[in-house]
Amino acid sequence: MALRLTPAPPQTLQTTALRPLSLLFKNSHAPAPPPNSTNPKFGLTILTNTRTPRRLLARASSTSEFVPNIGDILGDISIFKASGDPVFFKHLWDQKQGVAVVALLRHFGCPCCWELASALKEAKPSFDTAGVKLVAVGVGTPNKARILADRVGLLISFTCKLPFPADCLYADPDRKAYDVLGLYYGLGRTFFNPASVKVFSRFESLQKAVKNYTIEATPDDRSSVLQQGGMFVFKGKQLLHAWKDEGTGDHASLDDILGVCCKVPVE
Template sequence: MIVSWSLPPAISIIFHVPSWVEKSEAMDVRASTSPFSPNIADTLGEVSIFTAAGDPVFFKDLWDQNQGIAVVALLRHFGCPCSWELASALKEAKPKFDAAGVKLVAVGVGTPNKARILADRLPFPMDCLYADPERKAYDILGLYYGFGRTFFTPAIAKVFSRFGALQKAVKNYTIKATPDDKSGVLQQGGMFVFKGKQLLYARKDEGVGDHAPLDDIFDVCCKVPVA
């Protein structure tokens, strides 16, 4: 099923429902509306993911667990044009975060080689980019997952309000960044701000194209004194 608007190929992918999904029986949504545990940073800290270069790393080693401030952006999969758009916005905001002493951590669904495709072609700094092929961090944080959230969500209308930014971000896009494990395309992302192990801000993306406003994220960071 394809929406019939005339869109550039990279952007029209957002509105394309692959045939394998139409045949899938995995229609449940993994979501949690309960408050985050006070120990969420400890739980997340033990999750092992990969750097874009392919080295395993624990979340707890990505920022100072005592007083360090970190913006943790969980993208959708590396082959989603909306992930490229968000990554582009994060790259543009990085100097601002750096000046404020804030560590930027961007995580995507897929293997490290898929992360490198995005890093090379967007481009995006590899030292800020991580891969979570098994979506372990996404599960722990209770981020939304499922067919409806991906292909039939009102949130996708937000894409059109950022159409220019999206077009720019996907200039060098390639579908080859899509995970080989296609179940990963149903995963939604989210945005989190930590000070050490304290969770200051948490937002789950409602669906494709729904991102936290980076100005709001920066405001949260600026309200916290950097030790």
């Protein structure tokens, strides 16, 4: 019997698809199987007992899949500062004209995310010069965020042993922002996605990043380790650029992200 793939019907993500039940019921994250096709012409709808159906896209680095008011939706999400104080996304940058890069790490115990945190710390002066607010969010509690901040600061260089800037680091233990932005989750995405092979091209930087690594930064909720990250550029509430990690270590190019920020017109 021949196997025939039927093109997925046109579908747009509605607000309800971006606000799953996990925003209402704590710890309701059920692992979702990975897509079985990398052809963007085909889609796969996942049904679980806790999430609303979600259309998985082969490569989501554009803003077209997001509802126009995604900035408002994200703005109402409450996360935590590294100090432990709660804060809304809408209070992290100027919601009218401010430009912000929101970098969502996988979790604070992920070695690849220690590498990304190191790169973000080194790139922060460039973002500051461009007038861009850097917001780094990780999965875990604030105390896990502080572990990453303190230890990543020690491995940048022997001459600069400053911690990762705490005013840029936030914790999202319930992964609410990750759900709103539709970031990928699951066993296949974490361990078996072809996009993860790019990690091997960064072996030296990854090796450097894990010199001071500790597994203590891993979230107590072990299901959180299956969460993937992403990177987003906002001007006020408007989403200008979106990158969703296809697999572990599939990070956006910071040079590309900075390039997007520098092209934002000044009003």
